[in-house]
Amino acid sequence: MPAFTLPDFYLPHPARRNPHEQHAREHSTAWARQMGMLDYRAPSGNLVWDEADLAAHDYALMCAYTHPDCDAPTLDLITDWYVWVFFFDDHFLELFKQGQDIEGGRRHLERLEEFMGSPTRAPENPAEAGLADLWARTVPVMSDCWRQRFVTSTHNLMVESLWELDNISRHRVANPIEYIEMRRRVGGAPWSANLVEVAIGSEVPATLAATRPLRVLRDTFSDAVHLRNDLFSYEREVTREGENANAVLAFEQFLDVPTQRAADLVGELLTSRLQQYEHTALTEIPLLFAEHGTPPDEQLAVSRYAQALQDWQAGGHEWHARSSRYTKVTRRPVLVPGVAVPYSLAASGLGRRVAAHDHVLADRHVGHLPLPEVYMPFRLRVSPHLAAARRHGAEWAAAMGMFAPVAGRRMWDAKLFAGFDFAYCAAMIAADATPEQLDVSTDWLAWGTYGDDLYAVQWGRVGDFVGAKVATARLSLFMPLDGPPPPPTSPLEAGLADLWRRTAGPMRPDARRQFRTDVEAMTSAWMWELTNEMQHRIPDPVDYVEMRRATFGSDLTASLARLRLATSLPAELFDTRVMRQLTNAAQDYACFTNDLFSYQKEIQYEDEIHNMVFVLERFLGCPRLTARDLVARLMHDRMRQIEHLMAVEMPAFFELQRLDGPTREALVCYADQLKDWLSGILEWHRACARYAPGPLAARFHPSIGPSPVRDLLSRGRVHTT
Secondary structure: OOOOOOOOOOOOOOOOOOOOHHHHHHHHHHHHHHHOOOOOEOOOOOEOOOHHHHHHHOHHHHHHHHOOOOOHHHHHHHHHHHHHHHHHHHHHHHHHHOOOOHHHHHHHHHHHHOOOOOOOOOOOOHHHHHHHHHHHHHHHHOOHHHHHHHHHHHHHHHHOHHHHHHHHHOOOOOOHHHHHHHHHHHOOHHHHHHHHHHHHOOOOOOOOOOOHHHHHHHHHHHHHHHHHHHHHHHHHHHHHOOOOOOHHHHHHHHHOOOHHHHHHHHHHHHHHHHHHHHHHHHHHHHHHHHHHOOOHHHHHHHHHHHHHHHHHHHHHHHHHHHOOOOOOOOOOOEOOOOOOOOEOHHHHOHHHHHHHHOOOOOOOOOOOOOOOOOOOOOOOOOOOOHHHHHHHHHHHHHHHOOOOOEOOEOOOOHHHHHHHOHHHHHHHHOOOOOHHHHHHHHHHHHHHHHHHHHHHHHHHOOOOHHHHHHHHHHHHHHOOOOOOOOOOOOHHHHHHHHHHHHHHOOOOHHHHHHHHHHHHHHHHHHHHHHHHHHHOOOOOHHHHHHHHHHHOOHHHHHHHHHHOOOOOOOHHHHOOHHHHHHHHHHHHHHHHHHHHHOHHHHHHHOOOOOOHHHHHHHHHOOOHHHHHHHHHHHHHHHHHHHHHHHHHHHHHHHHHHOOOHHHHHHHHHHHHHHHHHHHHHHHHHHHOOOOOHHHHHHHOOHHHOOOHHHHHHHOOOOOOO
């Protein structure tokens, strides 16, 4: 009996088939034989593949469906790449995963990477021979920008397999957040997105490749491909091969639900990711063109790329449904009276689309959210300069104009500011800072929180998207890479101009540029929140978690922590898996801490939707206390992951990278600063008046009056609670 019945899939676009399929099939079979893939035996004596296996998997069919418009030579090349990547996966499984040989797998992958370039030795196995041949046939016709992206995705595809191997050896199933995040690195979809550019003979413009809309296209494409694959491959990978990197298994174990329920939730998330892809392609990409003044030929290149990714989704589903490698689809139709054919709300995507957009701003008297037990293993430390920082912070906020009325009403004043006590937060998260550094940290916390409140009060309440967009664009003027900024016209601009001078002035040019990017990520995320509220769009958990790190200013905080290190470290170190996982896990713990404490403030008093408890309530259809407990469990899992990374993976990473003493000390210092940040964030939320029920009721007194936007948007709509 199968573990579950596959859910009905959202399939908005029909699959098409390349007419050169048979030629690609014959070519790729001959190529695989030439590379030695069809008679290679593992040390165990097992044959990894034979010709019957290759024929049954039918990668030519897959590529014919996923690349329906390319010519015969290009389809041959693309098919060879997929033959190689699937052989690599099965070869690695046979040689290293099943025997849990982490060190052998590491050595194998280090050798394999040499064949992305000019290798100095001959291939010793089919994986090396295939990669060397494909590299020479593909890379010369593409740009340096594309080559860099493809090297990164191929590197991740190969090297991050060790993450899967480590989890198997520890009998550990990743939590859903970690799983989705790492699946993009381990899974092949980002790599496939690069090959799409080869197939269409057109590259994404370098000026746009790193922008949020293009990143969202790649990420949602990747998530949908991987989630679909996990649904189809659960039987083979989990029940027969002993793999534990599968979204269905991650949902099943984390949520403690039956396998069928987990599979249905993965199907819901798959639909949500596809619909975000559509939303981005149809609404955000045109705005991106307008903002960048993108010329017509580059607009055409992006449009062709988006269409090709869409074709890949449709074709990838069709291949999964046909290939002998995977479980087959069993339809679960619902008969609707008056409809001649079986109809499925899930397959139409309507149910998920309505659930994501049916939120109406309304009074929701949810009351105080009882706080769960929160795991915090790190001890609290407080700077001895706290009292001075408190005095400075109040004086600075007043000097910047932050206590002035906003849109004719009070937003902050000196009494509220004292209750917020940003200096206390800064004194814990930067316990070893000098008095000057502590003042800067205090002011950044005040400025970021002021901006977050300001967007809702000044632009969100009246639905002024254009005003908020103009104000956001102006903020970059007050972070000049060289030269002076213009005169500020608001407290938000004045505060940023002052902080930029005090923070970025001593930086190296590259560090200054990165720091500006981190601040812009936060201000852009405020616009993302505003847009969602105006569209009544509740983000799915994946979108929320990723953007929450930005709205919370997590990258900004991490940058400030790195500034306090005694040694300057290359940015590449922080983009490695171990350091990126450490930073992301810490950021999620801090963000979820805020969401637990701020639930009543945001949901009841501010008509907010950007809260992890609320997002899980709506996505899972569960009570708020159940969602609260899931958030607390996510925090616990992220903290356990932090502890493991610090105790086990960081020392191994130091040895693997052959880091010198000062670099190791600086990274350990960075990890210690994260400990202070996490314990300090938790203590500040417990101690300050910003989230306590009594001060909240006094601050948001009914005499303030209703929100004009709430009244406008609620007319004629069904209120939801």
